[in-house]
Amino acid sequence: MTNPPQRRTATSRLPSMADVAALAKVSSQTVSRVVNGRTNVDDDTRERVLAAMDEAGYRPNSAARSLKSGQFRSIGVVLYTLSTFGNMRTLDAVTASSTLAGYSVTLLPVALDTENGVASAVTRLAEQAVDGIVIIMEAQVLDRASITLPTGVPVVIVDSDAGSQFTVVDTDQVDGARQATQHLLDLGHTTVWHVAGPDAAFSARRRAASWRATLEEAGTPVPPPLVGDWSGKSGYQHGLTLAARKDVTAIFAANDQMALGILRALHESGRAVPQSVSVIGFDDMPDADSFYPPLTTVHQDFGEVGRLCMVKLLELIESNRPHPGATLVPAHLVLRSSTASPSRRD
Amino acid sequence: MTNPPQRRTATSRLPSMADVAALAKVSSQTVSRVVNGRTNVDDDTRERVLAAMDEAGYRPNSAARSLKSGQFRSIGVVLYTLSTFGNMRTLDAVTASSTLAGYSVTLLPVALDTENGVASAVTRLAEQAVDGIVIIMEAQVLDRASITLPTGVPVVIVDSDAGSQFTVVDTDQVDGARQATQHLLDLGHTTVWHVAGPDAAFSARRRAASWRATLEEAGTPVPPPLVGDWSGKSGYQHGLTLAARKDVTAIFAANDQMALGILRALHESGRAVPQSVSVIGFDDMPDADSFYPPLTTVHQDFGEVGRLCMVKLLELIESNRPHPGATLVPAHLVLRSSTASPSRRD
DNA sequence: GTGAAAGCGCTAACAT
DNA sequence: ATGTTAGCGCTTTCAC
Numbered sequence: 001m002t003n004p005p006q007r008r009t010a011t012s013r014l015p016s017m018a019d020v021a022a023l024a025k026v027s028s029q030t031v032s033r034v035v036n037g038r039t040n041v042d043d044d045t046r047e048r049v050l051a052a053m054d055e056a057g058y059r060p061n062s063a064a065r066s067l068k069s070g071q072f073r074s075i076g077v078v079l080y081t082l083s084t085f086g087n088m089r090t091l092d093a094v095t096a097s098s099t100l101a102g103y104s105v106t107l108l109p110v111a112l113d114t115e116n117g118v119a120s121a122v123t124r125l126a127e128q129a130v131d132g133i134v135i136i137m138e139a140q141v142l143d144r145a146s147i148t149l150p151t152g153v154p155v156v157i158v159d160s161d162a163g164s165q166f167t168v169v170d171t172d173q174v175d176g177a178r179q180a181t182q183h184l185l186d187l188g189h190t191t192v193w194h195v196a197g198p199d200a201a202f203s204a205r206r207r208a209a210s211w212r213a214t215l216e217e218a219g220t221p222v223p224p225p226l227v228g229d230w231s232g233k234s235g236y237q238h239g240l241t242l243a244a245r246k247d248v249t250a251i252f253a254a255n256d257q258m259a260l261g262i263l264r265a266l267h268e269s270g271r272a273v274p275q276s277v278s279v280i281g282f283d284d285m286p287d288a289d290s291f292y293p294p295l296t297t298v299h300q301d302f303g304e305v306g307r308l309c310m311v312k313l314l315e316l317i318e319s320n321r322p323h324p325g326a327t328l329v330p331a332h333l334v335l336r337s338s339t340a341s342p343s344r345r346d
Numbered sequence: 347m348t349n350p351p352q353r354r355t356a357t358s359r360l361p362s363m364a365d366v367a368a369l370a371k372v373s374s375q376t377v378s379r380v381v382n383g384r385t386n387v388d389d390d391t392r393e394r395v396l397a398a399m400d401e402a403g404y405r406p407n408s409a410a411r412s413l414k415s416g417q418f419r420s421i422g423v424v425l426y427t428l429s430t431f432g433n434m435r436t437l438d439a440v441t442a443s444s445t446l447a448g449y450s451v452t453l454l455p456v457a458l459d460t461e462n463g464v465a466s467a468v469t470r471l472a473e474q475a476v477d478g479i480v481i482i483m484e485a486q487v488l489d490r491a492s493i494t495l496p497t498g499v500p501v502v503i504v505d506s507d508a509g510s511q512f513t514v515v516d517t518d519q520v521d522g523a524r525q526a527t528q529h530l531l532d533l534g535h536t537t538v539w540h541v542a543g544p545d546a547a548f549s550a551r552r553r554a555a556s557w558r559a560t561l562e563e564a565g566t567p568v569p570p571p572l573v574g575d576w577s578g579k580s581g582y583q584h585g586l587t588l589a590a591r592k593d594v595t596a597i598f599a600a601n602d603q604m605a606l607g608i609l610r611a612l613h614e615s616g617r618a619v620p621q622s623v624s625v626i627g628f629d630d631m632p633d634a635d636s637f638y639p640p641l642t643t644v645h646q647d648f649g650e651v652g653r654l655c656m657v658k659l660l661e662l663i664e665s666n667r668p669h670p671g672a673t674l675v676p677a678h679l680v681l682r683s684s685t686a687s688p689s690r691r692d
Numbered sequence: 693g694t695g696a697a698a699g700c701g702c703t704a705a706c707a708t
Numbered sequence: 709a710t711g712t713t714a715g716c717g718c719t720t721t722c723a724c
Contacts, residue, residue, distance in 0.1 A: 018701075045709080067717065067718085082434050104452050106420070107453060264639075378717095391693080410719090414719050
């Protein structure tokens with residue numbers, strides 16, 4: 001255990017290398033060498049410096065270090081809200097990977113209603129001390145013109161159709177939605193109804209388009225999609241509508257939360273799941289296995305998305321030139337108890 | 347709209363004030379004045395400088411600024427995991443408040459299994475460029491000895507019993523659990539069973555203690571608590587046990603996720619909610635109103651917790667001296683459909 | 693209204 | 709093995 005740090009008054013500044021140097025009666029350069037673990041320091045000297053550091057309560061000043069090196073060992077994350085499961089998990093994974101790589105993470109929330117919000121956020125972030133930026137944001141916000149990298153700072157984008165000029169990482173939404181829809185079709189349902197996410201959301205549009213395409217490929221009629229807002233409540237409302245239609249036997253919800261609401265509506269309407277109606281979700285959120293019944297859903301590997309973001313970003317930071325293109329993370333179906341073959345009573 | 351930023355090659359460094367100054371044919375001091383919005387600059391000069399900044403694609407270097415000012419305009423957040431609803435919402439609110447106050451947020455995740463993890467995280471964070479620190483962490487991790495403010499940096503702690511030497515902000519767990527238990531008692535249930543969170547969690551212990559105290563005050567027998575791990579799955583398992591006991595008519599789950607699992611167990615066991623068994627949760631997570639049935643629960647105002655953290659932290663940063671004590675944010679009961687009076691068939 | 697000089701804390705380069 | 713010098717980009721202080 002080291003000595004307790006020196007108590008300092010409110011007015012005195014933090015101890016600098018020079019202070020430590022004075023205490024240890026060496027040059028500040030030698031202190032620097034000790035701090036950075038250089039080998040060319042005499043053991044006695046090192047001990048003395050270490051003791052002085054301890055006594056002074058010395059901490060390196062990262063601002064000075066950054067100023068000198070031109071690097072910040074920090075990456076910025078721009079996001080609209082933490083309040084969705086996916087954003088949170090992605091952020092979690094990005095943070096974990098960057099910590100591993102020795103980078104800290106600076107958060108920069110953006111008010112969506114701000115005109116040009118993302119661009120200004122990226123600009124602000126570039127003024128912050130960051131070596132690279134991850135943008136976790138739905139598509140339409142990323143107006144291409146407004147985000148032509150105003151900074152020269154490497155950027156990776158998650159969950160968007162930002163186009164080929166950027167480096168983007170995302171779950172394979174198309175394949176995920178295809179798997180969900182196809183699973184229901186394979187079970188023998190004549191068609192699959194869709195409760196979609198808000199049209200403004202890129203991922204919602206992708207999933208809906210893939211659902212439609214899968215149905216069309218199968219030569220199956222495409223019922224009109226019902227558009228929700230990702231919330232359980234909106235799922236419940238559309239669920240009520242669908243529960244009232246006897247011809248509805250299979251529902252693909254664009255996320256698990258809406259699926260939860262749909263389940264509630266179905267139960268309240270006396271439609272058994274999965275005997276009377278099959279329900280499938282998207283995300284595989286933590287407690288989807290505790291729904292009643294446990295939800296069959298499409299698992300998104302947010303951890304992998306976050307990890308790949310950092311891999312790509314570090315590549316960009318090191319190579320210092322654009323490396324555009326999309327990296328897709330596979331999604332896979334998790335079979336639980338909310339889907340079954342339609343009961344034969346036509 | 348401004349001009350497109352200058353394209354720069356990979357090797358050239360970012361434009362500095364001096365570059366802008368040269369372009370505008372003024373001193374870099376004048377550029378500084380313009381950047382900082384000082385008034386004592388001639389309008390013509392200002393225009394010229396602005397144009398030069400635009401042309402060069404200039405961004406202020408925050409490292410240099412911090413080095414000079416000794417301030418970072420940044421706060422650090424130490425947390426174990428983002429993957430709980432409460433942590434995420436708290437972080438969200440902290441971030442929102444700090445952004446409002448002109449501070450950025452640096453994240454510092456801690457591996458729990460690290461001995462002395464928090465202390466070392468705080469140390470690391472102090473080496474980062476932060477003016478203050480918020481610790482979102484469960485109690486037992488916060489071994490008091492190990493966290494005697496190794497840094498002199500202001501710290502605020504959330505969700506813990508860190509004791510009176512620190513500044514802490516938290517939901518009023520005790521009152522929340524009391525309200526939940528009392529509600530069930532008031533409904534006429536003879537006693538209330540408890541599915542608790544993990545013993546390691548401070549909030550879990552607080553809620554359990556308050557549940558017990560409320561029962562004892564009412565002169566009611568205290569059934570043995572079942573200890574879960576916050577997950578829906580653990581709620582389900584304990585729910586199965588409780589569903590099998592006909593004398594169980596009221597259950598207080600320490601969080602909503604476990605309540606979800608309990609609901610599932612009850613349904614599968616043919617126990618109607620709330621007619622046969624009442625269930626109450628804690629947190630009021632976003633889709634608790636879409637559970638089947640919609641969950642009566644204790645609402646935690648995480649937004650307020652986060653906001654108060656920043657208020658307290660900014661106080662500390664400005665006054666630069668300890669200001670210990672706990673600030674409690676009230677919780678309140680949200681009545682929905684999972685609780686009712688016990689049916690009379692004793 | 694503008695500029696020149698000094699220095700924040702650190703480290704790379706060059707002595708010794 | 710250790711010390712000295714210089715300079716990263718910015719702002720504060722003091723001249724003019």
